[in-house]
Amino acid sequence: MNNKFSIRKDWRLIESLIVENSRILDIGCGEGGLISQLEKNINAKTYGIEVNSELARKAIAEGLNVIEGNAEKDLDQYSNNSFDYVILSQTLQAMLKPKDVLLELLRIGSKAIVSFPNFGHWRIRLQLLFTGKMPMTKGLPYQWYETPNIHFFTIKDFENLCKELNIVIEKSIGLTSSGKQFSISKKLSNENLFTSEAIFLLSYQNFEPIKLKSKQKTFVGNSIIAR
Amino acid sequence: MNYKFNIIDDKSLECKIVEFSNANFKLDSDYILNNFKIAFKSFGTLNKKKNNVILVCHALTGDQYVTGYNPVTKREGWWSRMVGPNKPIDTNKFFVICSNVIGGCSGSTGPKEIDVNTNSPFGGKFPSITINDIVNAQNYLLESLSIKKLFAIIGGSMGAMQAIQWSLNYPDKIENIIHIAGALKHSSQNIAFHEVGRQAIMNDNNWNKGSYNENGKRPETGLAVARMIAHITYLSENAMHRKFGRKLQSRDIISFGFDADFQVESYLRYQGRSFVERFDANSYLYLTRAMDYFDIVDKFSKAIEFPTISNKHINYLVISFTSDWLFPTIENKEIVKKLNYFNRNVSFTEIETDKGHDSFLLDELELDFTINGFLESNYRKLESHE
Numbered sequence: 001m002n003n004k005f006s007i008r009k010d011w012r013l014i015e016s017l018i019v020e021n022s023r024i025l026d027i028g029c030g031e032g033g034l035i036s037q038l039e040k041n042i043n044a045k046t047y048g049i050e051v052n053s054e055l056a057r058k059a060i061a062e063g064l065n066v067i068e069g070n071a072e073k074d075l076d077q078y079s080n081n082s083f084d085y086v087i088l089s090q091t092l093q094a095m096l097k098p099k100d101v102l103l104e105l106l107r108i109g110s111k112a113i114v115s116f117p118n119f120g121h122w123r124i125r126l127q128l129l130f131t132g133k134m135p136m137t138k139g140l141p142y143q144w145y146e147t148p149n150i151h152f153f154t155i156k157d158f159e160n161l162c163k164e165l166n167i168v169i170e171k172s173i174g175l176t177s178s179g180k181q182f183s184i185s186k187k188l189s190n191e192n193l194f195t196s197e198a199i200f201l202l203s204y205q206n207f208e209p210i211k212l213k214s215k216q217k218t219f220v221g222n223s224i225i226a227r
Numbered sequence: 228m229n230y231k232f233n234i235i236d237d238k239s240l241e242c243k244i245v246e247f248s249n250a251n252f253k254l255d256s257d258y259i260l261n262n263f264k265i266a267f268k269s270f271g272t273l274n275k276k277k278n279n280v281i282l283v284c285h286a287l288t289g290d291q292y293v294t295g296y297n298p299v300t301k302r303e304g305w306w307s308r309m310v311g312p313n314k315p316i317d318t319n320k321f322f323v324i325c326s327n328v329i330g331g332c333s334g335s336t337g338p339k340e341i342d343v344n345t346n347s348p349f350g351g352k353f354p355s356i357t358i359n360d361i362v363n364a365q366n367y368l369l370e371s372l373s374i375k376k377l378f379a380i381i382g383g384s385m386g387a388m389q390a391i392q393w394s395l396n397y398p399d400k401i402e403n404i405i406h407i408a409g410a411l412k413h414s415s416q417n418i419a420f421h422e423v424g425r426q427a428i429m430n431d432n433n434w435n436k437g438s439y440n441e442n443g444k445r446p447e448t449g450l451a452v453a454r455m456i457a458h459i460t461y462l463s464e465n466a467m468h469r470k471f472g473r474k475l476q477s478r479d480i481i482s483f484g485f486d487a488d489f490q491v492e493s494y495l496r497y498q499g500r501s502f503v504e505r506f507d508a509n510s511y512l513y514l515t516r517a518m519d520y521f522d523i524v525d526k527f528s529k530a531i532e533f534p535t536i537s538n539k540h541i542n543y544l545v546i547s548f549t550s551d552w553l554f555p556t557i558e559n560k561e562i563v564k565k566l567n568y569f570n571r572n573v574s575f576t577e578i579e580t581d582k583g584h585d586s587f588l589l590d591e592l593e594l595d596f597t598i599n600g601f602l603e604s605n606y607r608k609l610e611s612h613e
Contacts, residue, residue: 053576056576057593058600059574063605065542065574067563068576077563078568079569
């Protein structure tokens with residue numbers, strides 16, 4: 001959904017948000033480039049889901065634990081807190097129900113890393129203002145009728161949703177269209193204008209040491225239930 | 228284990244046979260097999276570390292001739308396109324073993340073999356066999372060959388059942404499992420098709436409660452019909468339509484009779500006829516039953532949640548085919564879901580094809596690519612860790 005250079009930059013930043021030796025699920029892992037990088041560089045134990053079967057097979061053929069599946073249908077097979085990090089890179093805007101997906105990320109993972117194209121970027125705002133047509137940029141190169149990106153939102157929108165869902169933004173990084181990175185501050189003003197791509201590290205407020213019983217899992221007969 | 232064994236070269240079957248005696252091998256039915264034999268073929272070379280062994284498990288009507296020449300059919304082995312030098316399962320690298328299942332009819336102990344207690348063929352008196360028994364017998368074979376670790380187990384259909392059963396019985400011996408077009412249980416539809424096939428055999432007047440080998444007349448008609456039914460289930464509507472449509476067989480007009488007017492009829496009759504030349508009707512009864520009895524849903528769940536012998540190291544690869552209605556994707560995915568729920572190493576892909584359940588035996592480049600990549604990359608990993 002983006003050009004190659006910016007995805008690689010994206011990967012380096014994602015890696016910088018992750019602690020070594022973690023268990024990681026990459027949703028929409030493609031050929032597994034990011035997870036194999038994380039295995040090599042920070043000794044991560046990685047898993048992936050990819051909806052495109054050809055890409056999934058390429059990842060499997062690299063010896064990665066990748067299943068063909070869909071972020072909106074197949075996350076229910078993972079138990080609570082299965083991963084230290086769940087990554088959803090450049091995909092949230094393509095989801096039918098982004099809010100539900102976001103909640104799922106933080107159910108199956110202790111932390112979530114979400115990156116997305118910022119629709120609040122000044123170029124996009126200007127395009128809509130002056131041309132009166134749906135914006136198209138290098139990062140969002142699709143016509144409105146064929147774009148996989150069906151839910152556009154801005155950094156501000158995303159921050160508001162996190163607040164509504166009691167999700168803590170631990171870190172947030174913005175990338176300008178030229179690839180310059182900066183940390184997004186709490187007071188959003190310029191950042192929302194200049195960020196073309198945003199990366200968020202998310203978690204729930206930590207109430208340790210309370211251990212929720214609901215996290216226990218058990219099998220009864222053929223079905224999985226959460227107690 | 229106090230059993231004795233003897234490995235012989237069988238010249239006519241062109242394979243090796245291990246004869247076990249004093250085995251005290253208890254089957255699921257409580258029947259005890261003291262003397263039994265397993266016919267097998269191997270390909271490639273066992274390396275010094277003995278870490279390159281792949282066990283290929285054959286499907287219902289398969290045999291040990293996975294690749295190379297099959298002296299019974301006088302044709303290439305059933306997975307020649309997959310197994311061999313420079314093939315996806317590369318015998319330049321891996322030592323591939325394929326054995327005939329017990330209950331089968333290609334040299335392993337089965338209903339057509341002689342029961343040493345009575346000196347006549349077992350026939351219908353052969354004990355009931357399960358997938359669990361088949362796997363335990365394969366373990367005897369590996370012990371006799373002093374093989375302690377399997378780099379991989381691979382199987383499609385009934386072979387997939389064996390592969391997943393292996394993960395329950397001997398998880399500590401396995402590194403990787405490739406499970407193709409299988410399930411944790413045989414569905415009622417599948418049991419139903421098998422039952423029709425068995426009825427065809429048992430209602431053949433020559434069947435004689437399984438003692439046909441004594442009078443020389445075999446239930447060929449029944450077995451051929453069973454094969455015809457089964458063959459339909461291995462294909463898909465689209466594949467059949469593409470291959471045959473409503474085309475007529477060697478004629479321009481319909482005959483207004485019950486000849487094989489249509490090509491599809493002629494094809495099925497041919498499939499039935501050629502099958503009876505190479506397969507034993509009793510074996511067909513016993514092995515279809517073994518598949519019917521297969522249901523490890525609970526055992527598998529328990530083994531994954533509370534493993535008594537560690538199985539956490541196993542890498543699973545599950546593959547299904549879009550047009551397979553015998554072992555559909557949803558059944559294969561059950562395995563994936565259970566493994567994922569307990570954070571296991573599992574990969575899964577569904578290959579798009581209209582060739583039905585038989586796709587795993589046919590020319591599917593995506594299957595080759597996935598199996599080859601999975602094996603080679605995991606072997607590289609194993610080597611780099613050692």
